[in-house]
Amino acid sequence: MADKDEKSEGLTRRDALRVLGVSAGIAMIAPLSGCGGVWERQPVIPVDAWHKGVCRFCGTGCGMMIGVTDNKVVDVKGDEYAHNRGRLCIKGLMNREILYGEGRALYPMIRKNGKLERATWDEAMDLVATRFREAIDEYGPDSVAFYGSGQLYTQESYTANKLFKAGIGTNNMDGNPRLCMASAVTGYTSSFGKDEPAGCYEDMDYSDCFFITGSNTLECHPILWERMLDRKRSHPETRIIVVDPRRTFTAMHADLHLPIYPGTDVALYNSMMNEFIENGFIDRDMVENYLSFQEGKQKRTFEDLKKHVAQYPAERAAKICGISPRDIQEAAFTFASSKATLSIWTMGLNQQVQGTASNRGVVAMHLLTGHFGRPGATPFSLTGQPNACGGVRDTGSLSHALPGGRLVANATHREEMEDLWKVPRGRIGPKPGYHAVALFEAIAKGDVKCCLVMCTNPGQTLPNSNLYRKGMEKGFMVVADSFHPTETTIFADVVLPAAMWVEKEGVKGNAERRYHLYPKVVDPPGEARSDLDILVDFAERIGHGDLITAKTPKDVWDEWRHISAHSKYNFEGITYERLQKERGILWPCPTEDHPGTKRRYIPGEDPMAHGGGRFDFYGKPDGRATVWLDSHEEPVDPYTDEFPLIFNTGRILEHWHTMTITGPVPELQSIHPDYLEIHPHDAHHFNIREGDQVIVRSRRGEVELRAKLSLVVRPGMVFATMHSAKHLVNQVTHDVYDPFSKQPAYKRCAVSVRKKTV
């Protein structure tokens, strides 16, 4: 203390304390190094700007925020203010990868000497225009065709529709919704006179009973499934009934699962209607004042319906469907007696020979029991693609249709559209054009010489594909796609690189009639252009530049929305400005201050509905919805000893359609969808083990798949997904179609399964 201060060689006590103190301080804050990270958590993926947009994939149409850094999409997250409340599924999350996958088509290509070679846009478009012009001049307008997609923007489908029907003058204008939703369209139009669901997603928040039939909602509309589960979580007494041949993930959550044989829906619903009548669950007010009855072309009465469904008592229907009578009775009781019942369905019903009958069977159940038009009570057909509704169904971009629910075969409708489109009377042909299957048949026969295909992959998705793939080699195929090669571009004579998702701007309409805007936030790669640009260019070169006057997304939108005011699909009030501001709006929306319509056909809620009654089914001349009397038909493609098994097809959550978009995504590389689900009983019978390569053969073709023994399928039934390009299951499927909608029956055909001999 009082010692002399010796200069020590090391640190003094004071220095030591100083050093220790500073070190401790640094040690405390060192983990926070990085400027921003000192004060706040930083996101793992830094984003410069977030843009409001929508998911590229399914018909749910989830709102998402798209994060862009350096002109690249780097991240996506759910939009908290959209109907999906910030949720996305795995495909939604992978939107951030899809623009950058391998295999993007970057430049136009022309087939020279059998090989596709790079060309300039001028060369390619000149060739396309020349060949189309030649065909039209020599063989007439019906020698050319357009095959579009429920994934094109509304502006694109609308423009193609106008060009082909009112410009070129051919009704050979169809699209892949024919393979997906056509039976839903005819189901709704035969029941209500107008297409599209009457309810909206919000109805799921109020239902007490979900009747899910022919839909693996958990895998195919996962965010809607979560919404239904939320309802059950908040109200555990909510009942879920699932009708599905397979014990899917969705069925595993059901309170009651009816594993009916594929194609027996009509028998089931007739039997349920019989139960309603026998147990007094018929809404008499509906029957007397708001319903009409019809069988084929004959008018019928409620008494006729009673007699008709009495032919399907539970015992008989149960035998046809392969389930128990008790289950039918319980399902019927739960459906009818719940306070609000909501039905959900997709491909299970639509992709059948009796697709239309199945669709309107479900609608009839709702109409008869009065589960209609109230929050939570509605028959809700779910759309598979993101823009089958807005882009194809509402714009009438199918070979028998015209915009706004009009029909080509109806002279008044043709005249209305000719006037609205300002073309001379008689320009639109009176005969419906080729529907999808017929179109590719015509190409194979040589009746259609040139076909423009956009944003779809018929080489993989047409049923009985071997037949039609050969045909595509014959025709002059122009294919616009974002990826090359696909099972369709390999047959193309001209490949046009298309921009994808947020590389182009446009509007789509999802399953609940919500029209919403997809912004352009990055530039397309290489020389890719938007499909609208391609169509506008094509129109000019083929001599119809004066018809296609709207050349930008906004201009086309304005033209179309003003035209829509002349129909019951009126959305004139959905301006581009509103779309930019809102998270979409539900049509009908006739004026700019109208908020959109949640439930249709209700006077006071639906601006198209009039009168003071409970409902106004304005789509029908007598204002009444129609209940149809349909009968169960035995399967086409019978089961024999040679083809004893039922072949069913479908999808899984992680991949989209033909995998052109999801196939290259790095995270999804480990998901291989080319397996055959086979029940252990059948595997034992045919001497097949897990993992064996098997050949599935039908009367039309065969495909090789890897056997996956599973209790998900019933004995006697096998299942494969449609996704893989390496194993084309459509070589096996049947191109028979529903007589009303022309939609092919992918869900059932007769096959044999044998182990592949090495």
Next chain:
Amino acid sequence: MVMRNIRHIRRAWMRLGLTWTWMSLFGSNLAFAAEGNTNIVPGIGLLRGIGIASALGGIIVLILVHFVYRKRLSRGTYHWLLLLGLFVLPITATLSSMATVMEGTKRVEACASCHVMDPFVNDLKNPASPTLAARHYKNKWIAKDQCYGCHISYGATGTIAGKRDGFRHWLYYVTGTYSDPIKFVGSYSNSNCLYCHEGTRIWERIKSHNALRADLEQDLVACIRCHGPPHPLPQERTGSAMK
């Protein structure tokens, strides 16, 4: 009073001891009363009491020893008492209060004490809510300290970033400078979900989880992006305190 002999010293100690005991008891009860919470998690109250008692006791010891009794204490006694007052009791107080804060702030009531949290706690305890928080609470998937169950960076064994966040939240809150509706900043760490869920049979059999495993572990994709929302969305918050 001058301490001339051992008896005086002993008396001084007794008085000191008694004073300290009374002050501690009084202080502890004050602390409990101030919180208004008689539902004491075992341990927290004790820790809190010890902390308060040590702090108060230390101050009193120091004041008495240095300003009042200094001259009457032997040097040795004085130094021992200083040791007590300057090191032992402060350390006890620090440890106890740290433990109290670290453990006490794990409780739902601690989070609820700021009114900006009202919509979140209301939702948590609402059996009809389908948010992740409400479901984990309702089904007792997290038995207690439910907020902390998912926001574990705040505990004594949590991250320094968690402490910084807590400080920042407190600062914004008491100065009223937070932006309403409040948002979670940055990426939420999936480890909070995965440490319970990963490895379970149910989780492992989902193809999507296996496909995204690497992304999930690096927080490139958040579990809550598919399975959320964890809490009511801004437009759904009710019972919120208006700014």
